[in-house]
Amino acid sequence: MLLWLAALCVAAYSVQAMLPRIAPDTVRAAQQTAGQVDGLVGGWRNVTPQEAATVIGQRANDEAFMVLDVRTPGEFSEGHLQGARNIDFTSPEFRDRVRSLNRNRTYLVYCRSGNRSGKALEVFRELGFTSILHMDGGTLAWNAAGLPLEK
Template sequence: MKFKPLLTLVILFTIISCQSQTSESIKTIEVKAFAKEIKSSKKPQLLDVRTPTEYTEGHIDNALNIDWQGSHFEHEVQKLDKNKAVYVYCRSGKRSLKASEKLAELGFKKIYNLDGGFLQWTSENQKK
């Protein structure tokens, strides 16, 4: 009987520690900070996780399109440098956050998620 509370505590600790490692590598930042980051980076890994159709309707310059909902997402992102910052965005910020969490699980160290996504980017008159 004493084993059950201890096992519960170990499982809880494991879950919490895994979540904190993932969230430490992801920073959700506003448009101006995101723009500043990609401008100050030499050859930034800019990742648009929207569908190809959304991407062709408009995207941030030099963004690589890897569809979060596509069947090859994990395979394609493995081609990126895990030790270099990755700048991720989608339409409104929901898919990019999920994609960022997956990137963290895959071992990416520094991930910047665009708060509000491409909609916010365009509404703040940033260069497409």
């Protein structure tokens, strides 16, 4: 058994040594070209409010990126993240509105605390969305970080 394991390790090392090395800048450029962000390749990732603010700043004019606020319209009107669109998670039309979104975009999803947006992610998964950023702590964490909201 030990000999078999050693042979497997040598084989794995040999295969890895034969693979071409790809520069990190090349990988990052490919991700950005594909409408993705650092650390997110066709998947899901939680981000801090500071990370969310950075992504929003970098991708403000990017058609392949959208910020979604899943709070109620009343909460949204009191203040929201820059460029956010409101799709109320508690609305009976929530699933249909999400279904109408472009699945090829990257979405930054948030709510007040992270609870509703966490539940909303399940709908996104069920509907086949593959590139989602979820802001941990919602607008409560955003405000605690001293970041501005727009009205």
